[in-house]
Amino acid sequence: MDTSRQLLGPERMLMMAIELDHAPDSVWGAIDELAEHRIENLLEILRLAPPQSWVAADAWHRAITADRLRALVDSQSPNLETLERVLERIEAVDAGVLLDLLTESESLATRKRLFTRLVELAPEIAPDIVRRLSDDRWFARRNMLALMGELAEWPAKWTPGSHAADPNPVVRREAYKLMLKAPDYRDKAVCGLLADSDRKARSLGLAAAVEACPPEAVDKLAAIVNDGSVSPELRLMGVRALGRTGDKRAVGPLTELVRRGPGLGKHKLAEKSPVLIAALQALSTIPDGTVDSRKLVARAAKSSDPDVRAAVGGSGPVA
Numbered sequence: 001m002d003t004s005r006q007l008l009g010p011e012r013m014l015m016m017a018i019e020l021d022h023a024p025d026s027v028w029g030a031i032d033e034l035a036e037h038r039i040e041n042l043l044e045i046l047r048l049a050p051p052q053s054w055v056a057a058d059a060w061h062r063a064i065t066a067d068r069l070r071a072l073v074d075s076q077s078p079n080l081e082t083l084e085r086v087l088e089r090i091e092a093v094d095a096g097v098l099l100d101l102l103t104e105s106e107s108l109a110t111r112k113r114l115f116t117r118l119v120e121l122a123p124e125i126a127p128d129i130v131r132r133l134s135d136d137r138w139f140a141r142r143n144m145l146a147l148m149g150e151l152a153e154w155p156a157k158w159t160p161g162s163h164a165a166d167p168n169p170v171v172r173r174e175a176y177k178l179m180l181k182a183p184d185y186r187d188k189a190v191c192g193l194l195a196d197s198d199r200k201a202r203s204l205g206l207a208a209a210v211e212a213c214p215p216e217a218v219d220k221l222a223a224i225v226n227d228g229s230v231s232p233e234l235r236l237m238g239v240r241a242l243g244r245t246g247d248k249r250a251v252g253p254l255t256e257l258v259r260r261g262p263g264l265g266k267h268k269l270a271e272k273s274p275v276l277i278a279a280l281q282a283l284s285t286i287p288d289g290t291v292d293s294r295k296l297v298a299r300a301a302k303s304s305d306p307d308v309r310a311a312v313g314g315s316g317p318v319a
Helices: 003-008 010-020 025-037 039-048 054-063 066-074 080-089 096-104 108-121 126-132 138-148 161-165 169-181 183-194 199-211 215-225 232-245 248-258 274-285 291-301 306-311
Strands: none
Touching: 010 025, 010 039, 010 054, 025 039, 025 054, 039 054, 039 080, 066 080, 066 096, 080 108, 096 108, 096 126, 096 138, 108 138, 126 138, 138 169, 161 169, 161 183, 169 183, 169 199, 183 199, 183 215, 199 215, 199 232, 215 232, 215 248, 232 248, 232 274, 248 274, 248 291, 274 291, 274 306, 291 306
16 A cells, blocks of 8 residues: 555645655555545636646646546536536547537436537637537537537538538537528528428428518418418418518418418408518508409408508598
8 A cells, every 4th residue: 555645635735746846656645546536626626726727737738638528527416516617627629528428318407518618619619619510410410500509600611501400409409500590501591491390490480581582482371371280380470571671472371371261251351460460561551462463461450350450551530
């Protein structure tokens, strides 16, 4: 048994080695013992060490191995304060294990902290992120795309377009989010989202179309608003997006919404609903209307319902 370690204790041995900036072999055993059983003490000693101490630097690299970091993250109740102090010292060159753990950890709080640290290490880790986008696990691909979204710029020759065709809808949505942020890819993203079979993807596309709708998306919006199987919430978003386009191709589908309903007559308004109100508002602002659309707007202006009148700019009493 090493009597010096027994007499001094591992903490005292390490502090003396740092003070002298010299480490006999027995010190490395003390570092291992602290890393295994009292890592908080080890981290505090290293925090207080002079920045130029080579003993402290070597102690850090010996103590915080990939296996120990993994054990720290994988514990039943990770000590987030300790994890925070370890992550502060991780450099980009050692970030591969963090990328692995981001996918593997079952703790949401831990994943959030890992994500934050990885973002801080960008863009140096961008090549590692790209390599991991081919992972067979959908959640790994999703995490890597989410990280890519935090980079100030994408790596050279990389684009998210191919990932918008991923078989998993969660991964597709992450790819589309990246495309929506990039002016060169936004229009393609809106069209792709509107045509996606995933409801959440379509909702994302509709929200983007309300902000700014590319001309090539008008027909896709028309198909959504006139699809009876689509939820009222999504149809309402589609109507608002169509109205924002000012495109004459929107007149037909909006007219069908306004006069929809059995036995209502060609120029009678459908039953009042948020979709009807939004469709009337849209029709009243599109200059290139049809005879039918203009008659329906005129009928709405004379409606006994103040909401219907207000939708087309009328506010006075019914004549």
